[in-house]
Amino acid sequence: MPRRGEYTRNFPLPGPRAAEPVRIGIRTVTGQTADGRQQSPSLDPADFTCSPLAGELADEWVEKAAAATLSATAAALYRQAITLFCRHVDAHVPHAVKASLGEPEPDLAHALTDWTRLLPAAYGPGSRVPAALAGKLRILITRRAEHPDRPVAAGLRHWASGHVGLRGGQTQELDEFTRADKKELVKAAWSDHLAITARIRRGWEVAATGKDPAEDGWDRPVNLLWAIANDAWTCEEIAEHLPGWHEMPPSLRALMPPGTLPHFGKRMVLRHLVRQLFPHNLDLHSYRILLMAATGRSSEEVSALTEDDIEFGPRSVVIDFTKGRAHARTRQAFSTLGEQADGLLHPRRPKLDAAALAQALLELATPLARRASIAPVPLFLRAAVDPYTLRIRRFSGDTVASQLSDWLDFHGVSVEGPVDIRRLRKSGKVEKALAFRGRVSDIADDHSQQTFRGHYAHGTTLRVIAGNVIATAQRRWLDHALNGPVVLSEEAERSLAEPGAADALGLSQEEIDQLRDGQLDMGVSSCKDQVDAAATVIMTLLAENASLREHAAGRLAVIPFPAERARLL
Template sequence: MAAAVLSTGACRGFRKAISDFCTYLDSAEPRAAEASLAAGEPDLHHAVTEWIRLLPTGYQTGSPSPAWLASRLRQLIARRIAHPDRSVAGHLHGWVKGALGVSKGQCVEVDEFSRADKKQIIQAAWAARRATEERIKKGWALAAVGSDPRVDGWAEPANLLWALAHGVWTCEDIAERLPPPAQWSAPLRELLPPGTLPQHTVNCLLRHLVGMLYPHNLDLHSYRILLMAATGRTSEEVVALHEDDIEYGPRSVLIDFTKQRARTTRRSAYSTPAQKEDRVLHPSNPRLDVAEVTRSLLTLARPLAERSATLPVPLFLRAAVSHHTMTVQSFRGTGSGLRLTDWLNIHNVRIDGPADIRRLRKSGKVEKALTFKGRISDIADDHTEETFRRSYAHGTTLRVIAGQVITTAQQHWLSKALTGPVVLDQEQSLHDPDAEAALGLSAQDIEQLRAGELDMGVSSCRDPFTSPFGRPGQMCPVAPTRCLECRNAFILPSNLPQLLLFAAHLEQLRHRLAPRHFHALWGQSQANLTEVLGLRTDAEISRARQRIADEGLTLQLPISSQVELDV
């Protein structure tokens, strides 16, 4: 582990793989005591593959743990094989190079907090933080007026706090010298929570006394929530901070965040709002000020760091009392009575979904995605883009937004498809007094349509210089091939011969092009053309075909449209 520079968590993972395999070997192999990688008997290759085959039975379906443990054991065996002075017998050489033998599984990703849930969590954390600091402030003030309990008595809370604060007496000393509970003073008895069992009286008292001077594990949940919400960083990065990672400036703070899993350290700067001193001490509303929260944490952690001789001072230090003994420990987010679930229950916070701190990080990622309008390079500024796609992009909020974007795009193209050319059954319709209002044309436009001045080939055009396929003021660059898809087009009965010639042209293209390519280029035109021709009678179509034959009419298309490349 030291040679590979692996973290403590990785070390525990390798140790668990070894322990689980050896436990299996003890139960499955009669000569387990003789087992060795260097010996051919008993056959460890069979034992390893059988252990891996049975690994998934001990975990939920789809769990990544079996593959994770199997890969750790394979890494250890591969490392031994690579050592020049250590032999490995059997077929394990080939197994190391081959397939692992168990699927990787899939982690169940959690969803982000809703905005309402996140808001109430942050508000509860803010209130809990203020209550913690007020409690500890009062505890140190009470300890300041106390004295040595040997002189002024062991039944006064101020004296006991004085002894703990100055390190004169330990919790064990106080437990030995406390008078019987029946002789306790009223202030001392009031420190016990209601319903305390007699056998737990002394330990509960010591926990309360220590809690009046130092933060306990549940107190630190509030600070973790506030720092994660303010910085957008993971729980792992926030909890690992110590004083050397923080550099305060006059209007900002620089913090070095270390992510052990990725073995990376990133520096981030956070501005500090200019506030009056009284507003800093008594703000009216929660303010996610990174500098203020970290200063408060250092103030709480420094006495504990001095007691335990810990340098540099970690931000997340706590005091714990067990069996009349006080210890200084790091923050823990798991364990009975220590989880985020316990903190939420204590503060009467009800949320939808699991109480998983990772959801707070994902909420920050969603907000960043909205701020940067989906630019992954900006959103994934503290990890890889692949990590964002795999772990954060699946959130409900982003999926809803993505669905709205897709729906908007579909609606845009659907409206373009539905807003096609205007078909006039009779050219005499242009003489109608209401034609100008109904068709949105001016008298000059109508006159030009009647005179054929706006004829673009297969149809006439409302205004060739306002084409949706070109720039404003530019002559339409796609006429007449895209006229049947254009909202500016007016199809008159006189256009019927050219429409029939265009239909024959599309039929030739349909046979020459791949179906997908034809549909992408000409599908909408063919659909609109079929609809237009369906409005004409058989007699009208027959007369148009006769006119084509008699006058030798041909379809006038640009040279560029005579060649289709399937690219």
């Protein structure tokens, strides 16, 4: 190995930069939805007159998605920003066909300013979308400006380095569910949990008694359940072997909901059979409600849990929650109700046991995860037939015909105000505020102060905090008014009664009695003789008697006013 100073040449120069990728045609970005599905929004620059500009922005969009792993929602928002701006350029910029990020003419900086000015008019007051769209376009232009081989006009560089010029907007904050509404929600969810558990347990028991439908017949539901449970036949193959609408036996017709159209018959039969073995999206609403009520966490944190986030103990369970937007993980322990609660045949209220709920969800999701080779096992996993294919996906709270409002209608539950699962999280926050008597450090312990101030410190929570502040102040002043000033403690009063204490302090018996009665209090308003102020007397005593000052410093609760100021009183 050469020593210092023995190198014969410097480090090699960097090699030539790779050529810029040439993209033509439609640009496509693939992103993942909240329930694990893949979506691929696309953009064709040829749809615009300013196709060179659209191509440049689309290229940055594709590279941004590849570098940052954008979600399907974020990818669609970038595409929307590019589409709206290119349409604006086509409609309002002269010679739009020559528009390019690297050319000074036509002036795209002016077009961007005009576009951002007109954006809010297309949305409601206080909408956050205009600022989000302008911000996405600014990110793409900034990304291109930072690349050494991609020219960007000076005006666009100045626009990208400045402020977008749009307010971030505001959202209408939601209030919590009333206590009665929350009670009804939890009660309905608990009843549904018991029904789901019984249904799926019965389905697997029935499937265990079935046989191969190829040998024992395709017209028996028990054989079809056996085929689905053992993955012996796919749902597509079962649909091919099912008899037609007119030949379908009563045993299979009984599985269809009333009013089923003929061309939906086979699909309804398969959907019913799959629901006897696996949970569907509407079922998981109940578990989300119960787990949110048991943990006090948000819907996103609860529905994103996997088996790796849960650690079971003998008397507790430790759960790691992930905040997606804050990119933070927090750990929280929950005690279990134990085996004594299982002995109650008819409990008075639902058991909000986080450990039991997590265990129940794992039992429901594990067969689906094994079938789809998903690891680690997500707690909220569901099966669906679309149209004849068994699809295993994560829970989605905004699926068509399977939203929270549909769950409420199905179970006959009505709530006051908007139907939004976030209100259940707010209910937990209000209960936490009441339990901790409005202490913000305890209420806002699972998110930032900015989030608490913007999303939770309003409504009932704010009234609880303000009420506790007012009550604390009133209690303090009321205690002062009722108890009065305390000059001597009990220990000091006993020491004054000892023989020789008066001589040691340089006080007469009359002055000791005045101290005991409160006549030598520091406040002028509480003096019995306001002409001969108590502060004057006691400060004179303290100023003239060193031993009394030493004793007062340790035993007397007095304010050390200077003797000159005390005499002015």
